[in-house]
Amino acid sequence: MTKLGVVVVSHVPEIAAGVVKLMREVAKDVAITFSGGTDENEIGTSFEKIQAAFEENEGETILAFYDLGSAKMNLEMVMELTEKEVRLYDTAFIESSYTAVALIQAGADLAAIEEQLAPLKIK
Amino acid sequence: MTKLGVVVVSHVPEIAAGVVKLMREVAKDVAITFSGGTDENEIGTSFEKIQAAFEENEGETILAFYDLGSAKMNLEMVMELTEKEVRLYDTAFIESSYTAVALIQAGADLAAIEEQLAPLKIK
Amino acid sequence: MNVEAVKKWMILFTEKVNQNKAYLSELDRAIGDGDHGMNMARGTTEVMAALEAKNPATVADVFKLTGMTLVSKVGGASGPLYGSAFISMAKEAGTTDSLLAILQAGLNGIEKRGQAVPGEKTMIDTWQPVIKALAAGNLSEQTIADAVAHTKEIKATKGRASYLGERSIGHLDPGAVSSGYLFETMLEAGVTND
């Protein structure tokens, strides 16, 4: 089974860091990386930070989550350039990224995870 | 029209603060208060902090949003005690609280806001 | 119902929770966020402090102070849940002496607070069989142990464990285990239906 990792992308540095904190409670061993805010840590997203989050993530298959739509566009630009297999979810940001890492920690496979994520699609 | 306010409740202090930062970008004038983490600023929720967020909010009708289910229970305990009219939404936390404040800032009324929130229900 | 027995119950429950703090958190680590032992240990320790400080004179007041303290000190789902249970029990204890009626009120409080029903892998799956056995006059340590053990087979559909879906099967529910302690210590303290 391919190793799964999670990347979270938020417009706000504090949100990204906070979500990782929330996830760490239930997912001590999961590969989690994040991108929060712009290069100057202002509100927005950063192509470079997202790219770094993908490259530094130990997962081979990355499950990616974002807060607002403009993050998605930067995410997709990075996805076109990375070697990794990336699955991007248009789901409730915190609730679905939390669900994903909890399931990965519990040993669930991608199909089981996506089944749980499906009802959280809102974008 | 009754003055609308927004209360956000997160398990993590950083997430609550970050969401408010994100909302402030589009809602300079909206009454927003928050509760993040436990009394000791650990991960969890605090009855007292939630109560304070309600009391300090200048809105007469409060739209309340939360991240994970256990926050909801504390929210409901506070709701049973507060004088204010509170509407609690089982919607995608960040996406829906952002939507709500953007609409309040734009002068939308409760009915219009709830129509936009309806498709974001996931809990 | 004897107020001294009820106080003893709270003391024994606090002791049991604190002795098993690590175990409760370990159970919660498997299907939750690993803090149930911490939450309950902190909450019950605060209850002890509050009971000592205020020394409530009636059963209703003991339950009320316990509930309010748990609500404000626990920080996790178990706070409002146990809190609602004890607050409802306090209300009921104001009008009746029947342990059965009081526990049933507690369960109603939990169900109202958490919108869960039996079979969803929560503390309710301890409370409900215990109350049933009490009503039938055959509540024992074994009834409690069986109810707790049964949560292993259930798929969680409420609480944090529900995020795991099928993966929650095969693990005890931590809240069901701590509720097991609640009822074991109730028997030990001699709090009974008469």
Place this chain on the structure above:
Amino acid sequence: MNVEAVKKWMILFTEKVNQNKAYLSELDRAIGDGDHGMNMARGTTEVMAALEAKNPATVADVFKLTGMTLVSKVGGASGPLYGSAFISMAKEAGTTDSLLAILQAGLNGIEKRGQAVPGEKTMIDTWQPVIKALAAGNLSEQTIADAVAHTKEIKATKGRASYLGERSIGHLDPGAVSSGYLFETMLEAGVTND
């Protein structure tokens, strides 16, 4: 297509954006987060610095450097959107000299990136009528102004403004306005279809 004219275009666009930075942000404050002027000013200023530093020799290279710089420096939706436009235009400019074909490639890039179509109150609502007029041989300042003005009447269904639903009607789309600047300065710089 003349590389000097294209460079002049980028310079004029940067100037126009920077002169109207406050206005663009004000437009974005009404239906978005109020940063479109900042975003575009920062992005285009970085483009100027990059063009000066690298002095690219071909039209394709000018567009490519512009696009890459916007993607990495803007921080808002307009970054990947304008970025994708210029990167697609660079690719097209590698094989053709036709302004029409190049702009069409740019629009395709935006549509692919943002999954929007005409009529959703985005920059596309400037690009699409401009390209149509160019194809018909009657592109003018007026065409551009009309396209931009028309976004006022549209309800946003993409981008941040879409959160406002009906409330987005009655406001110009900031990205449509900055795209208006792009095409006005294209005409001023003498970048044409032949």
